[in-house]
Amino acid sequence: MIYKITVPTVAEDVEEIRVLEWHGAAGQDFRAGELVVELETHKALVEVRAGQSGVLRRVLCQDGEWAKVGIPLALFSDDAVEPLPENAELARDLAVDFVVD
């Protein structure tokens, strides 16, 4: 199964975030609870942690790039060789936990 991480709705009025840092590259396994990516709003840092295990397959929005709420940031899969869809929007949402600091 292919999954996506999207920009979460972190606070009222926040329409767009900046990717601060990915904590891994394509091909890396993540277990539930591990930090995947840090995002930056105007005021806060947002830690996005995997809520299920999976393989990070493709980063769609690199460190320093901007993305609006709801836009896919990366694709994950259960299995490292599953073919990725052309359209990331179609993937299911990966379970994630996020903490606004």
Next chain:
Amino acid sequence: MSGEPAAATERLFFREAIGRALREEMRIDPRRIVMGQDVGAFGGSYREFEGLFAEFGASRVRDTPVAEAAMVGIGVGAAAAGLRPLVSVTYMDFIMLGLDPLVNYGAKLRYKTGGRLTAPVIVKTTSGARGQGVAHSQCVEAWLMSVPGLKVVAPSNPADAYGLMKAAFLEEGPIVYVDHKRLFPIPGEVPLAATVTPLGLAAVLRRGTDLTIVTHSFMTRTAMEAATAMSAQGVSCEVVDLRSLAPLDIATVSASVRRTGALLTLEEGQVTCGVGTEVAAQVQQRLGPIPVARVGALAAPVSSNPVLEAACLPDAPRVVSAAVALLGRRRSDAPRPVSRKS
């Protein structure tokens, strides 16, 4: 991205645009200092002063007690004595405490001393309602527009937040720089090159033919939302962002109203003696009688209760209904063709 020509802009949060202007200006001139509550190591309530304390140190980035009259007074005095201070008054409501030094001393100093002394001080303050109740929500910029010797600017986006701050540092007299709580989450493109947004120059954000909406600060977003909604109903709105309230660019506004034939003013503050009232009066002085509607907050304090807060503030549906009523009135006022008797 690689392969594309180098961009002439960078995308910044609103606070970063303010911070960049401050950093650049403080590097140019050691007389430029910042003072206010939590502007030092904390970096400002909206993080707009982040990095300044580390770069310029405690003598140029000074934390103050919660004492706005003293802060503004010291800022005006320091400016008269040769510094170029920026005083941060976190919430605009508390500028009221600093009005005596700002109005009676800062704004009049050049006149009173026959030009021997001036007070080049910037008072930066944050207006607007966002859940913080009766004394942390107000937009009182209209009060300041009537003070001779005082300038007032109110950016609506990161590029102007940067450009108007650069302009403020070039001023030889006091200037109030009004930003807005709800603009801080919004990023935007800012020129990479040092760029000054001239004072007294409005920006036409959207071209239209039926109605001119004149607004400033966060309400430019409400105006654009209303203009989009009305365009679906076949009404074409022009949207003018004043950017600078004193001096006021009435030439741009009048030229727009001459084309569209109707004026709607929109502000988050009160309409009575508001920015829109002044705009409407000056436009009518130039153009004669024209249909005008003023939209602003209801004549009530802004509550911290979200339902009451929303009820008090102007929003796009309220702008649309005021515009529809205004244009309906214009049509009914128009001379009717004489009907031919059959």
